[in-house]
Amino acid sequence: MYNYIVSNRAPTVTLPPATTSIGAKPAPFMASFSSKGPNNVEPNILKPDITAPGLNILAAWTEAFSPLKYNIISGTSMSCPHVSAVAALLKAIHPNWSSAAIRSAIMTTAKQTNNLGKPITDALLNPATPFEYGSGHIQPSRAADPGLVYDACYNDYLLFLCGSIRKSLDPSFPCPTVAPPPSALNYPSLSIANLRGTMTVTRNVTNVGAATSSYSVTINEPSGFSVRISPTRLNFNAVGQTLSFGITVQAQSTARTNAFVFGSYTWSDGIHQVRSPIALSAA
Structure with a gap:
């Protein structure tokens, strides 16, 4: 470049138009700076709840610090507006929903796979866990029709x-x-820290889908723990009807102590997949 400049009286440079790169793979993945669990304040509530786009986001910017009205920003301060906007849209679609119902719809419809169809990873391409992505990556369209919600x-x-x-x-x-116990809060996830023996908690789900619907449950048990749900089928006959089920968790002899392991349980009517992550540790 230097030789070109000094050998020409009128050196020129051509800048091609900017282009947007799309379809990058894998995506999404968890940024290294993303806040992670477990919940240090109350480990019996699984955190984070959800993940959303937060890396290199084109965002509005104050002119007090720049001649431009936009900037490229990363962080929770970027993912939070995405989730807030989805919550606002859900409130517009379902004005009678509570904030807990909206949160439930966002969490239970999230996805745990990337655009390669594989589990979400961290920035180093290692498998991520619910302590990194919570319930998964937000899916706004699915959140508008979750089937069931965990209200509070x-x-x-x-x-x-x-x-x-x-x-x-x-x-x-x-x-x-x-x-x-704190784990008994009607939350769209289940976390039990330092479990000794067996614990049973109750969850309540409200039908926001078809008036007549039947949901059956599937369980992905965390390693070293037994998880049982009763009843295994919920039959609804009205919109707004609420039914209860119990979750019984037992630490087995193979359970690791002072370390969390993960699983999930999912209610499905063949159309909706109402998924809740599980995080358990044995005392």
Whole structure:
């Protein structure tokens, strides 16, 4: 380049138009800077919930720091707006849904595979876990029609706090003498830390699909644990109907101690796949 410049009186350079590279593979993958679990505040709630695009995102930018009105940014501050926008769209489609129902729809319809059809990996192409991607990568269109949702109300969260921090933050809601364990919160995932023996928790699902529908469950058991769900079939006859099921988890002799292993359970009516990740560790 230097020789070209010094040997020409009027050196020129040609810049071709910018192009967008699409179809990169594998995608998505988990960025190295992405926040990871387990949940240090309450390990009996699986975190993160979901993953969304957050690497090299074209975003609006203040002119106070640049002559441009946009920038390329990476981070949770970029993935969060994607999820927030999906939540807003779901609220517009389903105005009667609670924030818990919206979160459930986003989580239970997420995908765990990349565009190669293989499990999502980290930036080094090692298999990722729910402590990296949560329920999976967000799928907005599927979230609009999840089939079932795990709903929760104000009192459910107060009861959760009773079991988690042993106190109520609302004077009008006294904690029961024996509070349920934090894992009992009606969450679209299941996490049980330091399990000794056997634990059973209850989950409630609300039908937001066809009025008459029947769901059966399949279980991918975490290594070293037995997971049983009862009943194994849920029969709905109305939109808005809520049914309950129990999840019984037992640590086997082969369970690793002080280390989480992962699995999942999925309710399906042949159309919807309502999937919940599982994270378990033995004491």
